[in-house]
Amino acid sequence: MVVTRQRTPPPARAPPPLLDLRRDLTYFARVGYIFSCYKAFQLKTRLGALCTGCDQAAIDASWARQHDWGGRELYSLAVDLKGFHLKGAQWLGCRPDICPPEWIVHLSKLQDRCPPLPLSEVHAILEGSLGTSMAAAFSTFEDAPIGSASIAQVHRARLPPAGLMRRRKPVAVKVQRPGAELLMLRDLRNVRSFFCLPFVRSSFAWDPGIVLDQVDAETKEEFDFEREARVMDAASRALRQPPPGRLSWLRRLALYRPPLRVPSSVGGMVTAEVLVMELLPGVPLSRFSETPQPSRRGSRWRRMARRIYRSAVAPARAAGE
Numbered sequence: 001m002v003v004t005r006q007r008t009p010p011p012a013r014a015p016p017p018l019l020d021l022r023r024d025l026t027y028f029a030r031v032g033y034i035f036s037c038y039k040a041f042q043l044k045t046r047l048g049a050l051c052t053g054c055d056q057a058a059i060d061a062s063w064a065r066q067h068d069w070g071g072r073e074l075y076s077l078a079v080d081l082k083g084f085h086l087k088g089a090q091w092l093g094c095r096p097d098i099c100p101p102e103w104i105v106h107l108s109k110l111q112d113r114c115p116p117l118p119l120s121e122v123h124a125i126l127e128g129s130l131g132t133s134m135a136a137a138f139s140t141f142e143d144a145p146i147g148s149a150s151i152a153q154v155h156r157a158r159l160p161p162a163g164l165m166r167r168r169k170p171v172a173v174k175v176q177r178p179g180a181e182l183l184m185l186r187d188l189r190n191v192r193s194f195f196c197l198p199f200v201r202s203s204f205a206w207d208p209g210i211v212l213d214q215v216d217a218e219t220k221e222e223f224d225f226e227r228e229a230r231v232m233d234a235a236s237r238a239l240r241q242p243p244p245g246r247l248s249w250l251r252r253l254a255l256y257r258p259p260l261r262v263p264s265s266v267g268g269m270v271t272a273e274v275l276v277m278e279l280l281p282g283v284p285l286s287r288f289s290e291t292p293q294p295s296r297r298g299s300r301w302r303r304m305a306r307r308i309y310r311s312a313v314a315p316a317r318a319a320g321e
Contacts, residue, residue: 020186027081027190034073035200041066064102071106078110083180084187084219086114087150091215098206116148122155122175129271136160137269139168150184151222152176156279159266171266174225174275181223188216225275229265232277236264 045062048054078089092099093107123134130137138157145153153175158168194200195208221227239258261280269276 023081024186024190027077027085027187028194030073030077031194034070034077035203038066038070039203063100067100067102068105071100071103074103075106075109078107081187082114082150082183084150084184084191086110087184087219088191088215090150098211114148114150114153116145116153117175117177119143121178122153125175125178125273126173129274130269138171138173141173146172150177151180151219157276170279171276172263172279174277176223176225176273178273184219188212188219192216225272226270229270229275229277232262233264235262 041062045059049059074089074092078086089107090110093104093110096104099107126137127133134141137160139160141157142155145155147154155173155175157171157173159171161168192209192212195212201208239260239262263277263280266276266278
């Protein structure tokens with residue numbers, strides 16, 4: 001059960017109008033330059049193939065160099081402007097179905113490696129959202145985040161001692177970046193206005209409007225921490241239920257160990273800007289291939305992780321095609 005605090009969220013901090021306009025113009029100038037360079041290279045490659053009759057291997061090598069340049073330019077654009085541009089680059093970095101491999105090499109570096117918020121700002125957000133001091137809310141709180149993304153960052157912490165054993169439960173504290181939602185929605189409108197231009201839209205084998213609709217819906221959901229907690233808790237309860245069998249429900253409940261776990265939220269510590277959940281050990285899917293060769297039992301978990309990954313990516317690939 002999710003217990004949320006009834007409070008009025010603080011207004012989002014909007015950037016000054018001149019900085020806002022300057023940022024928008026910077027985006028249009030840089031993305032327009034990247035797009036025009038690609039169109040010029042496309043024309044050059046076609047004319048070169050007609051005039052010199054170069055083979056397909058040489059053309060593919062030229063496109064690989066062009067994509068490598070494009071990946072570096074997009075990486076630089078995302079790091080400089082941040083906001084939705086960083087989020088979009090992270091999303092493209094895990095979509096090999098619509099991006100060339102040279103882009104994936106550069107954009108995949110952005111996963112969980114965003115510059116973290118200042119620690120003083122993190123403490124201020126937590127104390128304002130939870131309505132209590134850091135010392136009262138957590139017995140320990142690690143300053144360095146275990147993950148930092150464009151929407152939020154996550155810190156490892158422990159709750160105050162509770163229960164008969166006075167156990168300090170380990171938790172993950174997810175803190176939303178102030179003003180990130182306002183900035184991302186504005187950036188998304190700019191991206192849509194550029195990529196839905198007729199001469200830009202016709203340059204892609206897939207419809208950018210459909211992809212942007214999907215990204216828009218996913219982005220808005222990621223800012224709703226209270227909805228995330230409800231979905232997380234429902235999944236956690238469902239996975240803890242033992243399957244039907246011959247054993248009595250009491251015996252099954254005592255012996256059953258679910259093969260898959262989803263963390264549950266901590267009651268009273270879910271707000272619009274903060275989500276505190278139980279901390280489960282694991283390896284991110286983006287770093288799954290870096291893990292050493294597993295044992296026989298580990299192979300079972302590796303197969304399960306592959307199935308989960310395929311079930312999440314396959315529908316997105318089908319929609320992109």
